[in-house]
Amino acid sequence: MQIAHFTERPVRYIAEEPILENRAFFGVSNKYIDPEKSAVDYNFFLDEACYCEEVGFDAVALNEHHGNPFCSGSVVNIEAAILARITSKVKIVIIGNMLPGVKHPLRVAEELATIDTISRGRLVSGWVRGAGSEQFFNNANPTYNREMFNEAHQFIIDCWTKEGPWRYEGKHFHYRHVNPWVLPYQKPYPQQWIPGVLSPETVLWCAEKQYPYLGLGTALGPTCDLWDMYADKSAELGYQAGPENFGYLLPIFVSDTDEKAQEIGRGFIFGGGQNAFSRPEHTLPPGYNSKGAIRMLAQQPGGSWLGVSKAKLMASQEDAWDSSAYDALREKLKAGYDKVQENLQVVVGSPETVTKKICDILKVIRPGVFTVFAVQGNVSDKDRLNSVKLLGEQVLPAVRAFAEKEELTGPFDREPGQVKLAPGTKRAPVVDRVALEKLGLP
Amino acid sequence: MATWKEETSNLAGVDLAMIRGGSGKPLLVLHDELGYTGWMSWNEELAKDRELIIPLQPGYGKTPRQDWMWRHRDVANYYLNVIREMGLEKPDVLGFSAGGYIAAEMAAAAPEILGSITLVGPMGIKPDEGEIFDIFACTINSCMRQTVFNKDAKEYGEIYGGEMSAEQFEAFEDARAESARIGWEPYMFNPSLPDLLRSAKNTKLPTLLIRGSEDAVVPQDCIRKYHDALPQADIVTIKGVGHRPEIEDSAEFVAAVKHFLA
Numbered sequence: 001m002q003i004a005h006f007t008e009r010p011v012r013y014i015a016e017e018p019i020l021e022n023r024a025f026f027g028v029s030n031k032y033i034d035p036e037k038s039a040v041d042y043n044f045f046l047d048e049a050c051y052c053e054e055v056g057f058d059a060v061a062l063n064e065h066h067g068n069p070f071c072s073g074s075v076v077n078i079e080a081a082i083l084a085r086i087t088s089k090v091k092i093v094i095i096g097n098m099l100p101g102v103k104h105p106l107r108v109a110e111e112l113a114t115i116d117t118i119s120r121g122r123l124v125s126g127w128v129r130g131a132g133s134e135q136f137f138n139n140a141n142p143t144y145n146r147e148m149f150n151e152a153h154q155f156i157i158d159c160w161t162k163e164g165p166w167r168y169e170g171k172h173f174h175y176r177h178v179n180p181w182v183l184p185y186q187k188p189y190p191q192q193w194i195p196g197v198l199s200p201e202t203v204l205w206c207a208e209k210q211y212p213y214l215g216l217g218t219a220l221g222p223t224c225d226l227w228d229m230y231a232d233k234s235a236e237l238g239y240q241a242g243p244e245n246f247g248y249l250l251p252i253f254v255s256d257t258d259e260k261a262q263e264i265g266r267g268f269i270f271g272g273g274q275n276a277f278s279r280p281e282h283t284l285p286p287g288y289n290s291k292g293a294i295r296m297l298a299q300q301p302g303g304s305w306l307g308v309s310k311a312k313l314m315a316s317q318e319d320a321w322d323s324s325a326y327d328a329l330r331e332k333l334k335a336g337y338d339k340v341q342e343n344l345q346v347v348v349g350s351p352e353t354v355t356k357k358i359c360d361i362l363k364v365i366r367p368g369v370f371t372v373f374a375v376q377g378n379v380s381d382k383d384r385l386n387s388v389k390l391l392g393e394q395v396l397p398a399v400r401a402f403a404e405k406e407e408l409t410g411p412f413d414r415e416p417g418q419v420k421l422a423p424g425t426k427r428a429p430v431v432d433r434v435a436l437e438k439l440g441l442p
Numbered sequence: 443m444a445t446w447k448e449e450t451s452n453l454a455g456v457d458l459a460m461i462r463g464g465s466g467k468p469l470l471v472l473h474d475e476l477g478y479t480g481w482m483s484w485n486e487e488l489a490k491d492r493e494l495i496i497p498l499q500p501g502y503g504k505t506p507r508q509d510w511m512w513r514h515r516d517v518a519n520y521y522l523n524v525i526r527e528m529g530l531e532k533p534d535v536l537g538f539s540a541g542g543y544i545a546a547e548m549a550a551a552a553p554e555i556l557g558s559i560t561l562v563g564p565m566g567i568k569p570d571e572g573e574i575f576d577i578f579a580c581t582i583n584s585c586m587r588q589t590v591f592n593k594d595a596k597e598y599g600e601i602y603g604g605e606m607s608a609e610q611f612e613a614f615e616d617a618r619a620e621s622a623r624i625g626w627e628p629y630m631f632n633p634s635l636p637d638l639l640r641s642a643k644n645t646k647l648p649t650l651l652i653r654g655s656e657d658a659v660v661p662q663d664c665i666r667k668y669h670d671a672l673p674q675a676d677i678v679t680i681k682g683v684g685h686r687p688e689i690e691d692s693a694e695f696v697a698a699v700k701h702f703l704a
Contacts (some may be wrong), residue, residue, distance in 0.1 A: 031591075136578075136579055139626075139627060141622060141623065141626040141627060142622060142626075143619055143622050143623035143626070144623070167666070280581055281579055281580050281581045281584070282579065285578060285579075285622070286578050286615065286618035286619045286621065286622040287618070287619030287620075287622050287623055294611060294612060296609075297458045297606075298608040298609075298611040298612045
């Protein structure tokens, strides 16, 4: 198993009110940026990654978002390039580069090859389509999102494998002279891990490419369904999916006692937490989702897609709450915090508490990559580093032992797609649904 | 009631769904960026002495999306070929909002085959003052509120009142998706259009510009810039209505169009 540490690098000095007032992280005005405090945060997060290496994480993972204080990583490849130089052992996992938003795949191919070369082959290159909100904040045409993703991805692979110079005239991208004078250190190219939040199209694409799929804190039941879908597709394609094909990212915060962890772990709901990531009108830009997904949403008035229901889309943006409602809102958020813990979508506690819950989860979904998503909100350096320390010293060894016993092979232990399956052979299970039942989740 | 029917014809290489109703000299009607909302009283009035031909734009649900149409300019050139293949003699064109943008592109490309253009709250030219409202970055309800000023208008309630059905929701999303595909960037305008309209200016193509005084989608400056490009244009401002004068004050709207087309 590969165990990674991930943080959104939250802006830690912003008050909660501007986020609540905006009803989302996306779109909070950048007038609140304090350059000095930002400098402290950016440097701290780089130092924190080094500390993760020191305490025994296999990988540090980072992502990017734009136009919001939920994640200060706006140009992930710059931070990854610094990490390539200041760390020495950990894999640097980018989850990932938002291909349709960057709109310049040649540049992405060069940046990533640079990171891989400086780090002497420690890059894991993930790709994302970008959340709905990202399409607005990068002015990326959402109707071409998947087309641009697919085209850019294939172009980058070609950049890394075809001898230049060559010419490219695609649908969305055009380069008459492709000859990048930096290529990946790893041959033929770095591993690619694909993060997602329950999009079946992405899961099937990963299975076709034999790329590990990383569930981003998704509920365990639907996660099992998707992994079965991946494994069925793999079997169709002639290989047995295993733990090396799956990763899971989970919000985790550890402190010396359960009580203290609960208190600090509230950072996961700061400003509304993940649920307040973006507003309904930014979550589903026109044409971003498949026709099937839209039809599903249209026909289920009570249903929702990524937390966006038809009712929410029908609501008017003018119906804002006033500040007197903040206390009631915070109560609601607190109730949500308890609920996601009961559902095991956020794990907070002492090392003992956390270890047990992590092992319960691993038993069900059997991933080969496990990623700790560090706390959000305005949590101090000291508390964050203490969580990393407790994880490294107490949680990781126990989790590793459990993973070994369960044979949770990571993608660096066994290459995804390596276990062949003859046509017509019944595939082996990839999840443990009996263990899921036993958890008795709400 | 004038009879109207929906039919599909293979025109210029596309199975084009169209609404046709009324009789008389053809009036080609181009719906807006949110799609065709049905045969309303203004259609009925105009159909008394005109044949209304309302193509349901490719990609808006009924007519298949055409990947080769990247821009409103491409849709305009497609419609010009439709006019040629249907053998329509100098049809008048009436376009609403993004449909007005398409009508203007048609006028720029081939003014000689058109009788006139009527542009209602037309997108297509970037205003110097104000912005064309971003219909993609809002909820459906907010979009409607922004679009219509006179919310007491009977037909506004008929179209948008009550619970939105699954079919309406899907049609609305289809329309937004296709509008985004062809109009995302630059947002609902063509920087070249004012210069391209020189052809329609030189041929003095009869032009009517209509705008609701309270239009919160297309700024007044768009009308000014259209008028700069087409100085022969008449301008009618309909008071107390927003971006949908044809349903917000049908009587004034129909009177203005009839007067111009007479």
